[in-house]
Amino acid sequence: MSQVRRPKRDVDGVLLLDKPLGVSSNGALQKARWLFTAAKAGHTGVLDPLATGLLPVCFGEATKFSSFLLDADKRYTATVAFGRVTTTGDVEGEVVSERPVDVSRSALEAALDRFTGPIRQVPPMYSALKFQGKALYEYARQGIEIERKARDVIIHGIDLLSFDGKEAVIDVRCSKGTYIRTLGEDIGEMLGCGAHLSGLRRTATAGFEIGSAVTLEALEGRDVPERDALLLPPDVLVRHLPEVSLGESECFRFCRGQAVRFSLNCAIMTRFRVYREVDRKFLGLAEWRGDSSLQPVRLLAAQAVS
Incomplete structure (x- = not known):
């Protein structure tokens, strides 16, 4: 049945x-x-x-x-296990090398400081990045290595939450595109013992x-x-953008994809959240075109703004 x-x-x-x-x-x-x-x-x-x-x-x-x-920026709590490097950069992969761990807390904190700020990362093979229409992890599972270019990311801050000599828990605030697995591996390499992630938890994004x-x-x-x-x-999702409110006649045209006349003190093209003035209903997004008009760029469906 x-x-x-x-x-x-x-x-x-x-x-x-x-x-x-x-x-x-x-x-x-x-x-x-x-x-x-x-x-x-x-x-x-x-x-x-x-x-x-x-x-x-x-x-x-x-x-x-x-x-x-x-x-948006992200925040993670990551557990970095020292002494082992794996194929995936985390506990799911096979161990490819093991080295003794002799790392002091001060040496670890110094390494974390060196990874704070603008850095360059090579994306891991076990990632969802695409190459010729296929995710990199699909190539990795076939044993194929694809050359990847280093990318610019920003580590806004790293705090050491705990360290027992073998494993560290760190709090990472970073820009989009940051691979925390790669960060853990790179920290391990800087310390000379190698590392992989044994745990990862995203704690914040976009506020x-x-x-x-x-x-x-x-x-x-x-x-x-x-x-x-x-x-x-x-x-x-767009609360970081400035907002404007429209009267009834402007709303009617705006919600049908028409530009509306609107006076704003903007020197450059700017994107805005747009609301209906009478009831504060969210209508969508508009761009200021510099000619005293707001051009709709993304609208809610008609039934949502009727």
Whole structure:
């Protein structure tokens, strides 16, 4: 007997999910989507199955603005195990070399200082970066090494939370595109003993904190209205942008993709959040074109702004 399909809902909003260990980002996304019976969903940046922590999930109209989180700074708690280098840079890979560990806390702190600020990283082979349409990890699993160019990233800060002589727990604040596995490996190489990650947890991204996140288990224990109450509005994804409000006549044209006349003191083209003045309803994003007009660039669906 075939299963009866559950009808999908038009759910709009952002869920701050605490991704569990051993589950892929897409797996966590699909589970959350099923729990909300959402018609459309997407996440805002991949976490490895062996990583846990903050994974903002976007439903419905919020997916239109999810790309803004891809460029956001991140924060992680990482556990770096010294003395072993693995094929993947974490505990999932095979050990390729072992070296004795003789690292003092002061030497470790000095190494962390040297990795703070603008640095260059070579992306790992076991990553989702694409080469000729295939993810690098697909080549890596076949034993094929692809040349990768070093990329510029920024480590805003690293704090040493604990160190027992063999394993260190560090708090890392970094820019987009930073590979914490690579950072751990590079720290180990600088110290002469090698290293890999034995744990990784994302604790913040784009101003969102892990303390506000909910687990899949907790979601399962709630009914639909309680789950919906956890959703943040779509405009939280673009809260870093300046805002403008439009009157009724301007809203009518703006929501139909037409530029509207609007006086702003802007010297350069700037992107804005746009709201309806009468009720503060979020309409979408616009660009100031320097000719006293706001041009719509990304709008919510008509039913969301009617």
